[in-house]
Amino acid sequence: MTSPPPTVLHAEAAPVLELLTVPQGMARLQLSRSAVYDLLRSGQLASITLGRARRIPTRAHTDFIRTRLEQAAA
Template sequence: MARLQLGLSSVYDLRRTEPLASITLGRARCIPTHALTDFIRTRLDQEAAA
């Protein structure tokens, strides 16, 4: 949430609708740093191509 500067529900929406890799640790859903970096890079590339 902090890295994307989004609220919790927005992050859940992204996780549900976008290819954003995550893992479950206990009851927590965690997004690895490399997955977040890849997601941001992909979105930037898509916007640049549009």
């Protein structure tokens, strides 16, 4: 008789905050560089600055798309 496999306990992992470069954000949104910077400048798309580097959280993309979809539905 074989023993049952050991139980593996998984700790709840905190969600990973992925930061994208502006070119990565451009590709995800399929927009030009100037369009993405216009969204960043106007505050429609959130970002953070690390030194001289601008990074866009993936959550900001999701929020931006959700907001646009809600505006279109209204």
